[in-house]
Amino acid sequence: MxxxxxxxxxxxxxxxxxxxxxxxxxxxxxxxxxxxxxxxxxxxxxxxxxxxxxxxxxxxxxxxxxxxxxxxxxxxxxxxxxxxxxxxxxxxxxxxxxxxxxxxxxxxxxxxxxxxVTVFNDIMGFEYTAPGPDMGYAHDFAVVQRDLTRNLVRSVPEVLAEIETSSSELLSDVACDGWTDVRMLGILGKVSHSAASAMFVGQPLCRDRGHLKRVRIWVTCFALVSIPYRLLFPKMLRPVFGPVLTVVMLPVKYLAVRPMLPIIKQRLAGLWKAGLSEKVDSDDDGPRDLLQWIVEDAARKRDIAQLTPWDLAGKAILVEFLAFLTTSLTISRVFVDILSHPSASSLLDELREEADAVFARLPSEPTAVREMLKLDSVIRESLHLHTMSAHGLQREVVQVGGITTPDGVYLPQGSHVATFHPDLLDDDVQYDPLRSYKVAMGALDGDGEGGPRKQKLASDIRGGQSLAFGLGKHACPGRFFAVQNIKLILGWMVTRYEFLPLVEEVKMTEVGDAEVPPGKTMVKVRRRRSEKS
Incomplete structure (x- = not known):
């Protein structure tokens, strides 16, 4: 006592x-x-x-x-x-x-x-968590816009192979006879991560489950440390407390990038040995993934002594982080929307019929991925009506003296603006998964099967119909790759597995005006008879 x-x-x-x-x-x-x-x-x-x-x-x-x-x-x-x-x-x-x-x-x-850029920096604490020697390097996504986008069709075989490998592994307990309860949203997220990694870092890292898990842990930590940064650090104190974020993130980041460092060193050595002065021809032998393009881009633009393998690996996992969030959240919402639709069974049948025809041609004709127009429409509808956030296009007014909108509203310097699409909040606008498909087919009458306008239809959301991927020069640079991967993953799933419609409405997890499907959502799944191993 x-x-x-x-x-x-x-x-x-x-x-x-x-x-x-x-x-x-x-x-x-x-x-x-x-x-x-x-x-x-x-x-x-x-x-x-x-x-x-x-x-x-x-x-x-x-x-x-x-x-x-x-x-x-x-x-x-x-x-x-x-x-x-x-x-x-x-x-x-x-x-x-x-x-x-x-x-x-x-x-x-x-x-x-x-x-x-200022908004992104303030929300994510980018000044202290971003890779590279300066903010210009951290915000330079030209490699994604240029190299990844123009290799979309070329990426189909690699991505499809990874979808098959990862989904077969993650759904190994699903049989043909009897339904199995599966947390499908978590599996879709992991499959989408593996599929994207096939083009980001290539093999063997895209199949290294430990590496992928450490990257996801880094993503979680990145998101968590940004909360106190924007809530508790006034701008005048950020130079004092901001470096703490760097220290906190270092061990987690090191574990995520460690397997990439020797690969980057090897690729750098190969480039300098070859005396790289111009971009390596895209048809040359050698790795053709985002990591290689990042290395080549750095070698062309800067003194490589100032860009260490640590910086290059940091840039790679930053892109992986953004792609993982975009793709996993979008595919989860699209999947829930499909299974929650009143006519989910017939919708699945239509998507399966379309995907069966396209997937049979993909090995010899990768461009056929563009012809999954019904799946395009489903993705487009979810991006249009069920985006994660109810508003977008966030910007900070940085012009000295402020600015006046076309409607005469004065916005002082330092204020923050945003907008939204009215359909997101209009209760009279109902979810119609094949809306875009029906509009497109009406507009394409007489174009002929596989005509040029039909082949061009894609879920790039470049117009003002959706803010999900942003508009203008700050639109998501990897949006084409993300949508193509979602199509391939969902197409693969509906051709290899059967899913029962969701009986109860899925209650979304809400934080502010953001809505995401809960990862614990259970879905009844069974393997299609033709896919029995």
């Missing part, structure tokens, strides 16, 4: 230290939010206040995490339908949501006026 009594001062001291730390953190968070709220334009109305009397904007800001899409729907009903802006409370900063009619205007503004 004497020992316990003697320990009480230490217990009290520890408890007091923890309490004071929590109070300080809460006070800091409140202070930061008050500062951000006070900087918002006073003449633009807020949503989500719910008639609160005491500190309504501050309470709405912290309540944004659990508010789901109610504030966005309120803004759409009260303001957007009348072509007026509103302020959406958010923990990172208040966002001025402009009417959908301003989408093209936002996308068309130069980086020196409305900056997407």
């Amino acid at each position: 004497d020992y316990l009594y003697s320990s009480l001062p230490y217990i009290y001291t520890t408890f007091a230290a923890i309490t004071l730390s929590l109070v300080a953190i809460i006070a800091l968070a409140i202070g930061i939010q008050i500062s951000r709220i006070s900087a918002a334009p006073p003449n633009i109305p807020w949503v989500g206040l719910n008639n609160k009397r005491w500190f309504p904007k501050l309470r709405a800001t912290f309540g944004e995490v659990v508010a789901s899409r109610k504030p966005m729907k309120e803004g759409y009903t009260k303001f957007s339908q009348h072509n007026l802006p509103f302020i959406l409370p958010a923990t990172h900063w208040p966002e001025i949501v402009l009417p959908p009619s301003n989408a093209s205007w936002i996308a068309g503004q130069p980086e020196s006026v409305l900056s997407a």
Whole structure:
């Protein structure tokens, strides 16, 4: 007992230290939010206040995490339908949501006026977590836009082989007789990661489950450390506390990139031995994956002494991180949408019939992947109506003196803007998986089977019909590759397996206005008879 009594001062001291730390953190968070709220334009109305009397904007800001899409729907009903802006409370900063009619205007503004890079840096803590010697290198995705996009068709055999290998391994317990309950969304995420890695790092790394798992752990840590960065670090203190993020991420990043380092060293040695001065011909023997293109691009652009294998590997897993998030979240939502459709069984039959015909031709005719128009339509519909976030095109006004929108709304320097597609919040617009297919077939009457316009149809979402992949020069550089992979994965799944429609509605996991299908969603699966091994 004497020992316990003697320990009480230490217990009290520890408890007091923890309490004071929590109070300080809460006070800091409140202070930061008050500062951000006070900087918002006073003449633009807020949503989500719910008639609160005491500190309504501050309470709405912290309540944004659990508010789901109610504030966005309120803004759409009260303001957007009348072509007026509103302020959406958010923990990172208040966002001025402009009417959908301003989408093209936002996308068309130069980086020196409305900056997407600044927003990305602030949300992800990119100044302290990005690879490379400077921010220009970290934001340079020309390799993805150029090399990966023009090798889309060429990537089909490698990606398809990886889909077959990973799905067979992950669904090895699924038999032909009897239905098996499977957490399909997690499996689809892993398959999409393996498929993308086939073109990102090639073999053997794309089949190294340990390496892929460590990359996913790094992705999770990357996302987690960004939360305190944007919530608790005011800009004036970021140079002090920001390097802490670098230290925290180092061991996790090292484990993720370690297997890539000797491969990069070997490829660099080969390039310098060959005396590379121009791009290696794309038909030359040797690795043709994103990692190789990153190495070649670095060798052409810079003094390679300033770009270590560590930097090059960091760039590779950064692209892998962005691709993994984009593809896994999208394919999960598309899959849930298919199985939740009232006519899911007939929809699956249509998709299976189309995929059976296309997959039979893929080994000798990879371009046939473009002819899965019904699956294109399904993906397009989910991207259009069921995007992860209810708003997009986030930008920060960086032009000195601010800027005025075409509608006459003044946006001061430092304010943040966004917009959305009205169909996302319009309850009268119903999910129709074959909407784009039916429109396309109506427009293509007389074009002939396999005609040029039909072959060109693709889910690139380049127009203003969806904000899922962004618009303008800041649109997702790997969107074509992502959509093609989703088509190949879902096409493979419906031709090799059967799925029962979901009986109960899937309750989405909601954080703010973001919605994602829960990974624990169970789906009944069985192998098709023709696929019995």
